[in-house]
Amino acid sequence: MESLARTLNGVLQSIENAALLAGRPGGVRLLAVSKTRPPEAVRALARAGQRAFGENYVQEGLAKIRALADLDLEWHLIGHLQSNKAALASRHFDWVQSVDRLKLVAALDRARPPERPPLNVLIQVNVEGEAGKSGCRPEDVPALAGAVAAAARLRLRGLMAIPEPHPDPERRRAAFRALRRLQDSLAARHPDVDTLSMGMSDDYALAIAEGATLVRIGTALFGPRGR
Numbered sequence: 001m002e003s004l005a006r007t008l009n010g011v012l013q014s015i016e017n018a019a020l021l022a023g024r025p026g027g028v029r030l031l032a033v034s035k036t037r038p039p040e041a042v043r044a045l046a047r048a049g050q051r052a053f054g055e056n057y058v059q060e061g062l063a064k065i066r067a068l069a070d071l072d073l074e075w076h077l078i079g080h081l082q083s084n085k086a087a088l089a090s091r092h093f094d095w096v097q098s099v100d101r102l103k104l105v106a107a108l109d110r111a112r113p114p115e116r117p118p119l120n121v122l123i124q125v126n127v128e129g130e131a132g133k134s135g136c137r138p139e140d141v142p143a144l145a146g147a148v149a150a151a152a153r154l155r156l157r158g159l160m161a162i163p164e165p166h167p168d169p170e171r172r173r174a175a176f177r178a179l180r181r182l183q184d185s186l187a188a189r190h191p192d193v194d195t196l197s198m199g200m201s202d203d204y205a206l207a208i209a210e211g212a213t214l215v216r217i218g219t220a221l222f223g224p225r226g227r
Contacts, residue, residue, distance in 0.1 A: 004044050004045060004048050005048040005049070007220075007221060008045060008048045008049065008050055008221060009048075011030065011217060011220055011221060012030060014204075014205065015028050015030055015204065015208065015215060016028070018204070018205040018208040018209065019208055021208075021209065022208055022209050022211075024208075024213075027213060028208050028212060028213055028214070028215060029052065029213065029214045029215075030050065030052070030214075030215060030217060031052050031053070031054045031076055031078075031197070031214055031215065031216045031217070032045055032050050032052065032053050032054065032217060032218065032221050032222075033053075033054045033078070033200075033216050033217060033218030033221075034053045034054065034055060034064065034218070034222070035054070035055050035056040035057065035060065035078075035079070035218065036060075036225050037218075037222050037225075039063075039064050039067040039068055041222060042064060042068060042073075043068060043071065045221065045222075046068070046071050046073060050221075051072070051073055051074050052073070052074040052075075052076065053073055053074070053075055053076065054075075054076040054077075054078040054097075054216055054218075055075065055076070055077060055078065055079070055093075056077075056078060056079030056080075057079055058077065058081070058082075058085040058088050058089050059085075059088075061075060061077060061092075061093065062088060062092055065092055065093075074094045074095070075092070075093045075094050075095070076093065076094065076095040076096075076097055077089050077093045077095065077096045077097065077098060078097045078098060078160070078197075078216060079098060080098055080134040081096060081098050081099070081104060083103055083104065083107060086104055086107035086108050086111065087107060087110075087111035088111075089108070090107070090108040090109075090110075090111035090112045090119055090153075091111055091112070091113055091116075093119070094119070094120060095119070095120040095121070095122070095157070096108060096119060096120070096121055096122070097121075097122040097124060097160040097197055098122075098124045098134060098160065099121050099122065099123050099124060099144065099148065100123065100124045100125075100126075100134055100135050100136040100144070101136065101144070102143070102144065102147055105121075105144065105147045105148055105151060105154065106147075106151075108121070108151075108153075108154060109151035109152060109153045109154050110153075112153035112154065114153070117155075118152075118153050118154055118155040119153060119154050119155065120155050120157045120195075121148050121154050121155060121156055121157060122157055122158050122159055122160040122195060122197055123136065123141055123144050123145060123148070123156075123158075123159050123160070124136065124159075124160045124161065124162075125137075125138055125141060125159055125160070125161045125179060125182060126161070127161045127163055127175050127178050127179050127182070128163060128164055128175055128178075130164055133162070135161065135162075138178070138182055141159070141182055141185075141186060142186075142189070145186055145189070145190060149190055155192075156190055156192065156193060157192075157193060157194060157195040158183060158186065158187075158193045158194060158195035158196050158197070158213075159179060159182060159183050159186065159195075159196055159197070160196075160197035160198065161175070161179045161197075161198050162198075162200075163175035163176065163179075163198070165202070165203070169203070169206055172203055172206055173206055173209075173210060176198055176199070176206065176207050176210035176211070176212070177210050177211075179196065179198055179210075179211075180196065180210050180211035183196045183211065194213065195213050195214055196211055196212050196213045196214065197212070197213075197214040197215075197216060198210075198212045198214075198215070199212045199215040199216070200215070200216050200217060200218070200219075201217050201218060201219040201220040201221075202219075204217060
């Protein structure tokens with residue numbers, strides 16, 4: 001427990017240092033990526049103070065949400081969302097970061113329980129146009145954003161992307177910068193937009209320098225998967 005708390009504090013300090021260098025102290029949140037990790041690991045990190053967790057798969061995430069229902073946690077779906085899982089995701093998650101097509105918008109809005117707050121939505125962008133990767137084209141963002149903003153049970157919060165992990169940091173920087181430009185354009189049309197989700201364990205400092213407000217970190221917190 002003490003070791004995990006030290007690890008969490010170290011990551012949080014590194015995030016804050018990067019935010020300070022970017023001139024945005026206190027402006028970046030940590031999302032702990034808990035995919036493939038057992039509920040016990042999530043509980044331990046929650047006891048150390050972490051509240052927001054990200055899952056790639058609806059069913060795996062739902063099992064943890066149920067197992068950890070006694071904790072006041074914030075759950076994000078960050079993996080590709082199949083249309084037939086949209087209703088489950090909308091009922092049980094607090095955020096869906098992987099909306100990339102209009103069909104999902106209608107399904108999520110329809111299924112969101114009226115007694116729950118509106119579902120927070122990020123539009124996932126395939127910012128580099130990689131073949132076979134989830135995410136909408138940059139030019140499709142305005143139409144998707146308009147549909148989310150018009151939905152009664154959804155709340156448009158911003159953009160998410162998983163740029164290709166180029167070994168050259170300048171290639172990654174260019175992708176992060178392109179997403180930031182898209183975010184700025186989106187915020188000009190939708191003033192409530194406030195979240196730019198990009199950056200992971202090996203590049204979150206670079207993502208923060210280019211405007212990330214939410215970084216998704218798993219390995220740096222939990223260690224390599226399979227351990």
